[in-house]
Amino acid sequence: MAMGLWAPLNPPLRDWHGRGVWLVGASTGIGRALADALLAQGAQVVVSARPSAALVGLAGSHPALRTLALDVTDAAAVALAAPQAQALLPRLDMVVMCAGTYTPMGVSDFDLAVIRRHWEVNYLGTLHVLAAVLPRLRAQASGHVCVVGSVAGYRALPKALAYGPTKAALIHLAQGLHLELAPLGLGVSLVNPGFVATPLTAQNDFTMPALQTPTQAAQAILAGWARGDFEIHFPRRFSYTLKALGCLPMRGYEALVRRITGA
Template sequence: MTFPRLLPPLNPPVDTWQGCRVWLVGASSGIGRAAASALHARGAQVHVSGRNAQALDDFVAAHPGARAWPLDVRNTTQVARAADRVRESGPLDMMVFCAAYYQGKSIADFDLQDMLEHQAVNYAGALGAIGAVLPAMLREGHGHISLLASVAGYRGLPRSAAYGPTKAALIHLAETMYLELHGRGLGVSVVNPGFVDTPMTAKNDFAMPAMIGPAEAAHRMILGWERGHFEIHFPRRFTWPMKLLARLPFRLYQALVRRGTGT
């Protein structure tokens, strides 16, 4: 059963992926790789980037027509060069920033270099990718930028002092970009997943409720783009409670989080 849309979509819905040029930055593994595979299956012209050149080569071998551009998101020269190569085949329809670095550490084990590494990959890396594609998109009046953030960016959480703020920054950035770029013909979206079974979450030693697989995450992302959503969050059985928690006064929020996490 389908229900009538009460409000217009915030972004232009994607009617077909056939022939769309999509560049996924951070597609060596996890959600990025799954999304690249799913988009390729739908007929998109997929370009993948990441640090693991072998993983990218393996992806291209398994997905005829896909192109790979290895890079380190901390190196803006490499990112800009890859963006130029992607555009050689024509205007870019979408750039998806999926690259992430994660270490779940207590703030009591403060490690400045590790915290700065989170900033360099998760936030500054996104800025580099945006800067590499935005000027051309503005000239063309066409294109969509999607940032992979996290529900960890909604509010402060235990053992998330390094990771959480970078995702909060991406959410804030996406909102600002939308407000400024929507009127110029560009789409902007932010993806806030809960727990997804990836090499990154495999590091965790705590319970991860409502975990889903990368293929399901990719399906939810693509469905969100197709429907023109600004925020794409999943799985709803986990993200809606997190949204409700995030709106509570801090006194109540901290009590519930501490009880739920045992901190």
């Protein structure tokens, strides 16, 4: 791949016909919408999540879709599932780690068990999938791993003491992966969504600004992969606002965030 200043950071992915995609954490929400969008583009897809009615409902819903139940917090189960997912696909071209959990938590409800759960699902779960697929991807010297972070990982926001740090860590992890895997010919992308209407955010008791549908999120992700972007963030008006806020000195940032959120 060309390494010029304006060259894409990843090999652009535009033709999905016959490509094999493993979507981990995709029985609902953004991952589910991504499965639909990829299937519509001709990809072969394996969807994983814990056993549930949603996962059972997906099985058999499309001839190019397979399901594979797993819990990302169980490293041994993920290691066993990875070759099974590969066997269900023509090739392993893309692995997307979108399994996630979110419980709003501030200092008044500080709870170590909740925090630990966030690290187990959001961060360690991602590492477990990576550990299971990286040897294969490195050996074939092609393919793409996609980490799903969040704009909540840019800088601290209220009630995100459990969720926010896991997403900040995932952003750092994806940057480190790209640094080392891009020279080997592998793609690495980081998806940082703003608010998307999914079961994860249904618990929010405030009006979510710039709320998108899972279908809009999936289209933004496909567009980012087609451009060869590293970071795919959306909706742009919201994610750029948070990026700009994140550049402010601490005093200004905190004053604005308190005013905007009422925290």
